[in-house]
Amino acid sequence: GPGGSPGGLQKRHARVDVKYDRRELQRRLDVEKWIDGRLEELYRGREADMPDEVNIDELLELESEEERSRKIQGLLKSCTNPTENFVQELLVKLRGLHK
Structure with missing residues (x-):
């Protein structure tokens, strides 16, 4: 279908690089990796x-830590x-990350 080509993906990544600087991107990746690792431990077996x-972005859009906490607990x-x-x-x- 439209937009299904690999070329379309490349373009989207380029825009992400503009939105976040490299340090910020790396920080997000580190948090995502940490989440994956911890979920594997929590759900072993x-x-x-x-x-x-x-979804880190969804969590960052919530106004308060209380809401974030509730959202995460709901996921888990x-x-x-x-x-x-x-x-x-x-x-x-999450406090160290930006929307």
Whole structure:
């Protein structure tokens, strides 16, 4: 279909580089990697229950840490392991990122 070509993807990446400087991009990647690693630990053996995605942008758009915390806990409601530490650490990491 339209826009399905690999060329279309390249163009989008170029615009992202303009929006965030390299340090900011790297910070976001680090947070995403950290989230992936922690989710794997939290959901070990129950990968099917893992949330599809923890969307950093969505979290950054929320006004307060309380809302962010609720959103994250909602994403993790299927988790049988304690998630409090993950939630707290993620909130701290989000403070260092920009919309």
